[in-house]
Amino acid sequence: MVNLEIERVSVRFALPGAVVNAVSDVSLTIRPGECVALVGESGCGKTVLASALLGFLPGNAETAGSAKLGDVNLLEATDHELATKIRGRQIGLIPQSPASHLTPVRTARSQLEEAAKTLGGNADRAAERAGLRPEHLDLYPHELSGGMAQRVANALALVGDPWLLIADEPTTGLDRDLVDGLLEEFRRMVDDGHAVLLITHDLEAAHKIADRIAVMYAGRIVELGPAHDVLDRARHPYSRGLADALPDRAFTPIPGLPPLLTDLPAGCAFAPRCEQATVICEDRPVLTDDPHAVACHRPC
Numbered sequence: 001m002v003n004l005e006i007e008r009v010s011v012r013f014a015l016p017g018a019v020v021n022a023v024s025d026v027s028l029t030i031r032p033g034e035c036v037a038l039v040g041e042s043g044c045g046k047t048v049l050a051s052a053l054l055g056f057l058p059g060n061a062e063t064a065g066s067a068k069l070g071d072v073n074l075l076e077a078t079d080h081e082l083a084t085k086i087r088g089r090q091i092g093l094i095p096q097s098p099a100s101h102l103t104p105v106r107t108a109r110s111q112l113e114e115a116a117k118t119l120g121g122n123a124d125r126a127a128e129r130a131g132l133r134p135e136h137l138d139l140y141p142h143e144l145s146g147g148m149a150q151r152v153a154n155a156l157a158l159v160g161d162p163w164l165l166i167a168d169e170p171t172t173g174l175d176r177d178l179v180d181g182l183l184e185e186f187r188r189m190v191d192d193g194h195a196v197l198l199i200t201h202d203l204e205a206a207h208k209i210a211d212r213i214a215v216m217y218a219g220r221i222v223e224l225g226p227a228h229d230v231l232d233r234a235r236h237p238y239s240r241g242l243a244d245a246l247p248d249r250a251f252t253p254i255p256g257l258p259p260l261l262t263d264l265p266a267g268c269a270f271a272p273r274c275e276q277a278t279v280i281c282e283d284r285p286v287l288t289d290d291p292h293a294v295a296c297h298r299p300c
Ligand SMILES: Nc1ncnc2c1ncn2[C@@H]1O[C@H](COP(=O)(O)OP(=O)(O)OP(=O)(O)O)[C@@H](O)[C@H]1O
Pocket: 013, 015, 020, 022, 040, 041, 042, 043, 044, 045, 046, 047, 048, 049, 058, 060, 096, 201, 261
């Protein structure tokens, strides 16, 4: 097994009269045997980064940087190469809003069995791992509740036993028991030598299973380190605000809104919301190169 080496990846969308800088200069290595959680507010670029890795960006997207899985640069691979070698086999994706990715005219079982046949996996085993009962499998997508559709999508991503699973908000609509069951399944995979990139708003979920946490703000990673360090001793004022808003801490969420991705400031994008900011924050801070990395001139 190899690492996934994401190096200086940027993704921009060209719109009439504007450019959306959705992901800027993201570097992150994901290794077998670890779970990395990618957290941050809605719209900070988490899903766009995942889509870039699997070749799911729309035509108006432009990418820079590289994402290497062995000798394959995922950002330059052809759709054929991604479809036959990567997706589902090496990298499984649990997409955000899974219901829209299921084929409406076919039962969950037929979709899962087809994936199992193509990828060489076991449909029943994947369904069980995702917390589905056999009777759920005979339903059509429109008959599935949100939580059940989520479990079908989770099973589809697990069936080919990919070494890396990218799970984009995989706990949406699941009640606590199912969330815990799924997180335990992810942890088992990781302990078995797989890797999981868990994209989530749910810091509690990240706290439970992640080895490392990457905090994203306005398209950039602003803090990256061991999960407990990032949650309990956050260095970036933004991460500290996120961690302080955990239910058992219950401080007020950070006031204000992130900047528009079409109009990013030249300096630190968080500065306008930051109580620590001074004039030095008009220069963009770079992410430090240490095990608990932070991009901030005035870390906590
Ligand atoms: N095809 C597109 N064209 C233009 N802008 C886009 C496109 N797709 C995404 N964006 C923008 O890129 C930004 C990042 O979106 P993304 O979906 O990655 O956020 P996210 O962090 O996954 O948020 P959430 O937590 O709500 O899922 C958003 O501002 C979004 O509007």
